[in-house]
Amino acid sequence: MSPAANMAVFVGGVRLANPVLAASGTFGYGREYSPYLEPGAIGGLVTKGVSLEPRVGNPPPRIVETACGMLNAIGLANVGLEEFLAHKLPWLSEQPGAVVVNLYGESVAEFAELARRLGAEPGVDALELNVSCPNVKEGGMAFGCHPGAVGEVTAAAVAEAQGKPVWVKLTPNVTDLAPMALAAAQAGAQAVSLINTLLAMAIDPKTRRPKLANVVGGLSGPAIKPVGLRMVWQVAGALKAEHPGVDVVGLGGIMSGTDAAEYLIAGAKAVQVGTASFTDPTAAGRIAAELAAYCAGQEVSAAELAGSLRI
Amino acid sequence: MSISLKAKVMSNQPVGPEIFLLTLEAPAIADAARPGQFVMLRVSPGPDPLLARPFSIHGVEGGKLLILYQVKGKGTKLLAQARPGSELLVWGPLGRGFDLAAERPALVAGGMGIAPLAFAAERLEERGAAFDAFYGLASKEAFIAWDSVSGDGAFFLEDWGWNGASEDGSVGLHGLVTEPLRTRLEQDGERPGAVLACGPLPMLKAVALLCAEFEVACQTSLEAPMACGVGACLGCAIPSVGGGYLRACQEGPVMDASLVDWKKI
Structure with a gap:
């Protein structure tokens, strides 16, 4: 048996015991999954997107299963900043692993305010700006589709975050993702997370009605992994050339340790496990263990695996 | 846990x-x-x-x-x-199950809604609690053998005195399950401490309405498309009275009928 691999990584200004994080919107505020994961099994988690005010979200039906995937149109339902700070963050802060807070604003000023409040919290390790949600009318993806807007939101958050690392979660629903990543990097982001869900829809042929009340939603799950890999590879290449200190956190359809390894090989420094947690509440921990076994078998550390694609 | x-x-x-x-x-x-x-x-x-x-x-x-x-x-x-x-x-x-503490509850099952209510009936039986049970289905053929299913732990419905109703009259009363429930609610004397219901949405709505009319507490078991089951995906949203949503997996699946916005569901 190969000796254990060194799985620790330093990504986007945050030290992780291993490169597997739970993805925003798929892991609640962490506690929902505590019965199913050993403490410290994963490197950390990214919270459900937090907005200044609570949001009730979209009308149902909000989710629908598709071939090797699912669509969601939750609409960023969340408890709001005050409730998060009072009742979610204290428990999270006591857990091993990094706490990355995903935040969502409808304006640059809201992003800045959220960054200011959350940046002041000792229990928060990094902020992840959600400029990529396809399921809300205001803000969301609108910010993530123009390099100028990505840069503006990022700069505003970085200025208020009191030194806390800022990550930017990018949408794949653009012609070319590299300019968005470069704009985030230029504005001071320490990492970009990609990809968010792919804008998609499903129709019931019997009723001719959309299967989601929101008509369109975001596609996630193993169906999108090849798209995510391609985009991570492209963005990692672009960042390496212009902003070598800025990391990529890869996600999209990771269901196994080898899926996670592929993202690292493509150029990600860490990965996020999302929809897999829905299909198996132990998935994130299992994937971290499988990735460690893969690295041990390859006699490579997680940091060495990152960006090791052979072309 | x-x-x-x-x-x-x-x-x-x-x-x-x-x-x-x-x-x-x-x-x-x-x-x-x-x-x-x-x-x-x-x-x-x-x-x-x-x-x-x-x-x-x-x-x-x-x-x-x-x-x-x-x-x-x-x-x-x-x-x-x-x-x-x-x-x-x-x-x-x-999720949250049925509250079995009510005095002489009435169990109302429609079709596959028998699944959790047979379990509730078993637990009530075990503790020697009195209850009424109503079971509606489309027809006798539409469901598991009415009087008995042997082996493998299926429940003997007849033994527990389920009052049947079928839409085609092939078993029990000819009509909807809400009819024998109404008869029970109209009876003189003690009303059910609560009605526990599981079944198709139209049945649940009718039962909720009936319970509101007779001012009897009503617990309804609801379903919604669900991905995680543990409260994280927020997919299983049930419209709640006063706006917003309840999660079928956390605040439910059994919810007090008075909390549910039956018009929006």
């Missing part, structure tokens, strides 16, 4: 037209299960179908968990093919 495990299939047998009784070896889940709670079950390990399905707990026998299900779509069709000895990923027990 909910747990996740690979459960061995003990048996998976047809007990009616397109209706199966699945028995899983899952002691930790069976021991903790309460009537009205559910489990998430992966019908196959591969990526398609991707998501687990929520199933009501039909009962427990020793360390075995009983699931009564109807073959409806791709997932349940695959589940019906699960062989004894194979393993299925299951997590639970999940």
Whole structure:
């Protein structure tokens, strides 16, 4: 048996015991999954997107299963900043692993305010700006589709975050993702997370009605992994050339340790496990263990695996 | 405490037209299960179908968990093919079950809604509590044998004095299950301490309305498309009175009918 691999990584200004994080919107505020994961099994988690005010979200039906995937149109339902700070963050802060807070604003000023409040919290390790949600009318993806807007939101958050690392979660629903990543990097982001869900829809042929009340939603799950890999590879290449200190956190359809390894090989420094947690509440921990076994078998550390694609 | 495990299939047998009784070896889940709670079950390990399905707990026998299900779509069709000895990923027990503390409750099941209410009836029987039970179905053929299903832990409905109603009159009273319930509510003397209902949405709405009319507490078991079962995905939104949503998996699946916005559902 190969000796254990060194799985620790330093990504986007945050030290992780291993490169597997739970993805925003798929892991609640962490506690929902505590019965199913050993403490410290994963490197950390990214919270459900937090907005200044609570949001009730979209009308149902909000989710629908598709071939090797699912669509969601939750609409960023969340408890709001005050409730998060009072009742979610204290428990999270006591857990091993990094706490990355995903935040969502409808304006640059809201992003800045959220960054200011959350940046002041000792229990928060990094902020992840959600400029990529396809399921809300205001803000969301609108910010993530123009390099100028990505840069503006990022700069505003970085200025208020009191030194806390800022990550930017990018949408794949653009012609070319590299300019968005470069704009985030230029504005001071320490990492970009990609990809968010792919804008998609499903129709019931019997009723001719959309299967989601929101008509369109975001596609996630193993169906999108090849798209995510391609985009991570492209963005990692672009960042390496212009902003070598800025990391990529890869996600999209990771269901196994080898899926996670592929993202690292493509150029990600860490990965996020999302929809897999829905299909198996132990998935994130299992994937971290499988990735460690893969690295041990390859006699490579997680940091060495990152960006090791052979072309 | 909910747990996740690979459960061995003990048996998976047809007990009616397109209706199966699945028995899983899952002691930790069976021991903790309460009537009205559910489990998430992966019908196959591969990526398609991707998501687990929520199933009501039909009962427990020793360390075995009983699931009564109807073959409806791709997932349940695959589940019906699960062989004894194979393993299925299951997590639970999940959600809020029925409150069985009410004085002489009335149980109202429609179709597959019998699954959790048979479990509730069993627990009430065990503690010697008095209750009334009503069971509505489309026709006698539409469901598991009316008087008995032997072996494998299916419940003997007749023994527990379920008052039947069928839409075609082939068994029990000719009509909807809400009719015998109304008769019961109109009876002089003591009213049910609560009505516990599970079944199709139109039935639940009618039962909720009836209970409101007679000012009887009503607990309804609701379902919604669900991905995780543990409160994270926020997919299973049930419109609540006063705006906003309740999660079928956390605030439910059994919800006080007065909390649900029945017009929006």
